[in-house]
Amino acid sequence: MKKRNLNQLDWEEVKEQGARGVRKKVLIGEKEGAPNFIMRIFEVKPKGFTPLHSHSWEHEVYVLKGKGRVFTAGREEEISEGDALLIEPNEEHQFKNPYSEPLIFLCLIPKQ
Numbered sequence: 001m002k003k004r005n006l007n008q009l010d011w012e013e014v015k016e017q018g019a020r021g022v023r024k025k026v027l028i029g030e031k032e033g034a035p036n037f038i039m040r041i042f043e044v045k046p047k048g049f050t051p052l053h054s055h056s057w058e059h060e061v062y063v064l065k066g067k068g069r070v071f072t073a074g075r076e077e078e079i080s081e082g083d084a085l086l087i088e089p090n091e092e093h094q095f096k097n098p099y100s101e102p103l104i105f106l107c108l109i110p111k112q
Contacts, residue, residue, distance in 0.1 A: 002032045006041065013051065014042075021048025021097070021104040030111065040107045044068060044097040059087035060108040069096045069104035079103075 004027060014022040021044060028039040041064075042046040044050065052071065068082035079085065079095075087093050097103040 001012065002028065004028065004032065005016065011043070016051045016053075016054070018051030019084050021045035022050055028108075034111060036111055038109050040109075042095070042105055042107055044095055044103040045088075046097055046102065048103075049096040050094055052092060054088050054090050054092040057083055057088050057110050057112065059085070061085040061108045064104045064106060066097070066100055066101045066103040069098065070094070071096065079105075 009025045011023040024040050024042045028034050032049045069076045
């Protein structure tokens with residue numbers, strides 16, 4: 001078993017083109033010897049957003065705190081604490097936070 005504490009990890013700014021006000025922590029990943037999945041936590045600051053992008057793998061997302069919007073399949077939908085999402089492979093998507101409180105979510109992806 002491997003154990004890590006969120007509060008002992010440093011935030012990393014997401015510097016991809018098209019991102020603003022987003023940071024993440026890798027909770028469990030390759031460094032911990034995870035054979036199949038990577039677990040990350042993201043914070044989208046107020047007025048922040050992730051890049052609009054797609055890729056060949058799925059995301060499983062669970063909203064821990066706050067609310068925001070996700071753009072996918074050509075439309076935007078409201079998301080909030082307690083929502084679980086499946087972003088399909090090759091589905092263009094973007095997370096946005098037009099609100100005054102941070103949007104915080106877990107994101108699991110397969111190890112590539």
